Amino acid sequence: xxxxxxxxxxxxxxxxxxxxxxxxxxxxxxxxxxxxxxxxxxxxxxxxxxxxxxxxxxxxxxxxxxxxxxxxxxxxxxxxxxxxxxxxxxxxxxxxxxxxx
Amino acid sequence: xxxxxxxxxxxxxxxxxxxxxxxxxxxxxxxxxxxxxxxxxxxxxxxxxxxxxxxxxxxxxxxxxxxxxxxxxxxxxxxxxxxxxxxxxxxxxxxxxxxxxxxxxxxxxxxxxxxxxxxxxxxxxxxxxxxxxxxxxxxxxxxxxxxxxxxxxxxxxxxxxxxxxxxxxxxxxxxxxxxxxxxxxxxxxxxxxxxxxxxxxxxxxxxxxxxxxxxxxxxxxxxxxxxxxxxxxxxxxxxxxxxxxxxxxxxxxxxxxxxxxxxxxxxxxxxxxxxxxxxxxxxxxxxxxxxxxxxxxxxxxxxxxxxxxxxxxxxxxxxxxxxxxxxxxxxxxxxxxxxxxxxxxxxxxxxxxxxxxxxxxxxxxxxxxxxxxxxxxxxxxxxxxxxxxxxxxxxxxxxxxxxxxxxxxxxxxxxxxxxxxxxxxxxxxxxxxxxxxxxxxxxxxxxxxxxxxxxxxxxxxxxxxxxxxx
Numbered sequence: 001x002x003x004x005x006x007x008x009x010x011x012x013x014x015x016x017x018x019x020x021x022x023x024x025x026x027x028x029x030x031x032x033x034x035x036x037x038x039x040x041x042x043x044x045x046x047x048x049x050x051x052x053x054x055x056x057x058x059x060x061x062x063x064x065x066x067x068x069x070x071x072x073x074x075x076x077x078x079x080x081x082x083x084x085x086x087x088x089x090x091x092x093x094x095x096x097x098x099x100x101x
Numbered sequence: 102x103x104x105x106x107x108x109x110x111x112x113x114x115x116x117x118x119x120x121x122x123x124x125x126x127x128x129x130x131x132x133x134x135x136x137x138x139x140x141x142x143x144x145x146x147x148x149x150x151x152x153x154x155x156x157x158x159x160x161x162x163x164x165x166x167x168x169x170x171x172x173x174x175x176x177x178x179x180x181x182x183x184x185x186x187x188x189x190x191x192x193x194x195x196x197x198x199x200x201x202x203x204x205x206x207x208x209x210x211x212x213x214x215x216x217x218x219x220x221x222x223x224x225x226x227x228x229x230x231x232x233x234x235x236x237x238x239x240x241x242x243x244x245x246x247x248x249x250x251x252x253x254x255x256x257x258x259x260x261x262x263x264x265x266x267x268x269x270x271x272x273x274x275x276x277x278x279x280x281x282x283x284x285x286x287x288x289x290x291x292x293x294x295x296x297x298x299x300x301x302x303x304x305x306x307x308x309x310x311x312x313x314x315x316x317x318x319x320x321x322x323x324x325x326x327x328x329x330x331x332x333x334x335x336x337x338x339x340x341x342x343x344x345x346x347x348x349x350x351x352x353x354x355x356x357x358x359x360x361x362x363x364x365x366x367x368x369x370x371x372x373x374x375x376x377x378x379x380x381x382x383x384x385x386x387x388x389x390x391x392x393x394x395x396x397x398x399x400x401x402x403x404x405x406x407x408x409x410x411x412x413x414x415x416x417x418x419x420x421x422x423x424x425x426x427x428x429x430x431x432x433x434x435x436x437x438x439x440x441x442x443x444x445x446x447x448x449x450x451x452x453x454x455x456x457x458x459x460x461x462x463x464x465x466x467x468x469x470x471x472x473x474x475x476x477x478x479x480x481x482x483x484x485x486x487x488x489x490x491x492x493x494x495x496x497x498x499x500x501x502x503x504x505x506x507x508x509x510x511x512x513x514x515x516x517x518x519x520x521x522x523x524x525x526x527x528x529x530x531x532x533x534x535x536x537x538x539x540x541x542x543x544x545x546x547x548x549x550x551x552x553x554x555x556x557x558x559x560x561x562x563x564x565x566x567x568x569x570x571x
Binding site: 009013014017018020021022023024025026029033036037039040041043044045046047048050052055056057058059060061062064067069077081082084085086087088094096097098099100 | 292324435466
């Protein structure tokens with residue numbers, strides 16, 4: 001288990017995480033949120049105090065697995081409704097700017 | 102003259118059934134109350150027009166999708182979003198004749214404990230408008246307390262139904278995980294999110310839960326209730342084993358006024374015939390909040406990835422290519438709290454950190470589930486304070502995210518364990534409501550309603566805010 005100091009996020013890491021999350025954070029935001037994030041990460045790191053090597057993880061609080069549904073065709077959304085909230089459309093398509101990834 | 106401050110949903114149903122009032126008169130009475138008091142309280146983000154139906158009105162937290170009615174989740178990124186379908190819980194309400202009165206304010210994406218994170222400004226507590234109504238479902242709780250709705254729908258991830266109910270003096274149920282459909286509900290943290298009822302009293306709460314609960318093929322995490330919902334009638338607690346986790350009642354974060362009322366309520370349980378005993382949930386308070394603030398942001402970072410400016414919601418006009426469209430849309434559309442949680446969550450899930458953070462938090466979750474299960478070997482339900490404090494002043498904690506997170510100290514552990522919890526008002530401290538939460542094993546809602554009703558009758562709490570009672 002890493003210790004808290006190693007876990008703290010520096011500015012470069014912060015920019016990397018913002019890129020992963022597709023958030024463009026201004027310098028001002030990086031400054032302000034960065035300090036708060038370090039406080040938060042340091043507080044939640046408390047979970048690492050416990051030795052839980054024998055404990056299984058819980059991903060879902062109910063004991064249900066593999067819920068199957070009937071594979072029955074049913075009407076789907078009309079195109080105009082599906083596109084009703086689109087910021088921009090082109091015929092039957094959502095329109096987005098070109099390039100970038 | 103309909104007095105919406107004092108009208109329960111049960112009584113409203115009787116008035117409609119016996120044709121003492123019409124649906125139009127009832128709806129108009131709530132609209133009048135909203136016109137009168139909502140400019141000050143700001144419970145609603147959107148108020149609907151009468152659809153001409155004859156049923157009881159209901160307020161709906163703005164994270165729940167309503168066909169043809171704007172649904173913003175308290176965020177600018179969904180400012181002009183109008184759902185093209187109803188959430189299953191709305192379909193169920195409509196099938197029972199209920200009519201949507203309006204959409205209530207919430208912290209952005211239900212992330213917060215005060216409604217101060219709403220992009221549309223905070224709601225105010227009807228007991229004292231200089232104070233917060235709690236959150237995230239502060240709009241629903243304040244609307245019910247101020248007579249601006251007979252009841253309401255809320256959603257709860259780590260306390261967003263119970264905590265505002267405690268701070269506004271009403272009854273709110275966080276149901277057992279999986280009993281109420283989330284289809285059509287704006288997702289925050291999917292292993293925790295639950296929709297539930299907010300009401301003036303326990304019987305109304307139970308009745309609304311009976312409408313909401315049940316398996317929904319459109320939400321595969323839902324299950325059928327093992328038994329029908331019973332509207333409570335018993336006024337004693339004979340034979341009920343009530344456990345009091347000492348860590349929760351004596352935690353230093355709990356205000357003396359809150360602690361006194363909770364101890365008085367515990368004494369009342371004994372007088373009503375309950376067998377009261379002490380128990381321990383040793384890891385719940387120490388590790389519950391850290392565990393929650395890893396799991397909820399991790400899941401939020403994934404759920405909020407869908408706000409990309411492509412299919413619905415806000416799109417930044419300042420983008421020359423697709424990458425800029427994503428990053429600027431999200432920078433301009435999200436407020437600080439969703440950004441913080443997306444960043445924490447993305448970090449906690451990123452390569453090299455997953456095991457230490459998210460994976461470890463999931464194991465802590467198992468520990469919390471086990472220690473609750475152990476307590477329920479000896480007790481039918483647990484009783485604790487819902488919130489460590491009464492409603493605090495606007496602005497008191499908004500600059501310090503960690504201080505805000507601690508409001509949910511007492512509600513988070515049972516949420517992590519997927520357990521139901523019911524807030525029942527137990528009195529006033531310094532003129533402000535205090536609530537206890539009753540926590541039971543999964544699917545024990547009937548036991549919570551029964552105990553909550555018996556306590557409610559014995560306590561005789563008046564849910565009308567003192568300053569509005571005249």
